[in-house]
Amino acid sequence: xxxxxxxxxxxxxxxxxxxxxxxxxxxxxxxxxxxxxxxxxxxxxxxxxxxxxxxxxxxxxxxxxxxxxxxxxxxxxxxxxxxxxxxxxxxxxxxxxxxxxxxxxxxxxxxxxxxxxxxxxxxxxxxxxxxxxxxxxxx
Amino acid sequence: xxxxxxxxxxxxxxxxxxxxxxxxxxxxxxxxxxxxxxxxxxxxxxxxxxxxxxxxxxxxxxxxxxxxxxxxxxxxxxxxxxxxxxxxxxxxxxxxxxxxxxxxxxxxxx
Numbered sequence: 001x002x003x004x005x006x007x008x009x010x011x012x013x014x015x016x017x018x019x020x021x022x023x024x025x026x027x028x029x030x031x032x033x034x035x036x037x038x039x040x041x042x043x044x045x046x047x048x049x050x051x052x053x054x055x056x057x058x059x060x061x062x063x064x065x066x067x068x069x070x071x072x073x074x075x076x077x078x079x080x081x082x083x084x085x086x087x088x089x090x091x092x093x094x095x096x097x098x099x100x101x102x103x104x105x106x107x108x109x110x111x112x113x114x115x116x117x118x119x120x121x122x123x124x125x126x127x128x129x130x131x132x133x134x135x136x137x138x139x
Numbered sequence: 140x141x142x143x144x145x146x147x148x149x150x151x152x153x154x155x156x157x158x159x160x161x162x163x164x165x166x167x168x169x170x171x172x173x174x175x176x177x178x179x180x181x182x183x184x185x186x187x188x189x190x191x192x193x194x195x196x197x198x199x200x201x202x203x204x205x206x207x208x209x210x211x212x213x214x215x216x217x218x219x220x221x222x223x224x225x226x227x228x229x230x231x232x233x234x235x236x237x238x239x240x241x242x243x244x245x246x247x248x249x
Contacts, residue, residue, distance in 0.1 A: 046198050056194075065190075072186065076173060079164035085217035085226045085236075088157055092213055092239045099246070108201060117246025124238030127231060 024081040025129075028090060031074035036097040038067035040105055090128050092121050142196050146208045149192035154215040156185035158223055210243035 045060035055061055078087050096118050102108040163178030173179060196205055217236055220226045228236075 042194060043197055046194065052195070052198065055198075061194075068190065072183070076160060076164045076179065077170070079161045080170070080173065083220065083226050084157060084161035084224060085220040085228050085232060088216040088220075089213050089232075089236045089239050092243065095209070095243055095246075102201075113248055114246040117242045117244070117248075120242025120245060121239050122242075124235045124240075124242055127235035127238060130231075 021081060024078060027074050028078045028082065028087060029093075031071045031078060032091055032094045032097065034067055034071035034074065035091075036094050036101060038064045038071060039094075039098055040101045041067065043102075044106060086128060090125055093125050096121050142200060142205075143208075145192050145196050146205065147211075149189045149196065150208060150211050150215070152185050152189040152192065154212055154219060156182045156189060157212075157216050158182075158219045159185070161220065161224060208247070210240045210247070213240050213243065 041060050041064035045058055045064060046055050048055065048058075050058070075087075075091075099110055099114060099118050103110045159178050159182035163176040163182060164173055166178070167173045167176055193205075213236055217226075217228055217232070221228050
């Protein structure tokens with residue numbers, strides 16, 4: 001918008017990637033994927049017969065929390081580049097992947113109504129993503 | 140009932156943590172300096188607290204039942220972002236958010 005030269009200390013800040021940046025969007029997707037894996041791992045781990053403390057220090061829980069940590073680091077990078085009000089709703093994709101994962105790996109049965117809801121989430125995320133492609137209102 | 144209260148506490152803690160994370164992530168000169176940002180560490184603490192509450196709830200609930208309560212967060216977080224981060228939320232984004240929430244709530248009815 002403005003052709004003014006930015007102050008020096010602003011120039012030194014690595015320019016936030018444009019919202020259309022494939023890097024930002026891929027980072028977001030990988031972060032979501034890793035957090036989904038972490039959730040499934042945690043759920044699998046806590047359904048065993050053990051006290052809460054025993055579960056907390058079991059290997060799958062620690063692995064799950066570790067994956068959570070990795071996903072969180074990627075998530076922080078996303079938040080540097082993307083609007084929170086875009087990135088967070090987009091992370092609802094995690095809900096879709098969780099249901100798919102619960103069906104595939106945890107043998108939970110998925111009622112058709114839930115499938116419908118999950119399909120709606122996909123539509124909603126697509127609406128957000130299309131906005132991103134058009135440029136939307138970047139801050 | 141107790142589980143619902145714990146879930147809600149987890150949701151609100153998560154909402155505040157996302158707000159602080161986002162604010163912290165956009166500060167700092169270099170990428171590495173993000174991780175020395177106090178806001179980030181406060182946010183991560185809240186994130187951890189939220190995760191612990193969540194873990195507690197998952198003991199007695201199916202993940203595919205507990206998850207829909209996170210629908211509240213998809214409303215809360217953009218609202219917090221609009222108010223405290225001055226993000227502009229256009230109609231298309233509102234539409235996307237509403238559809239996502241509807242989807243998450245719908246899947247909770249089954």
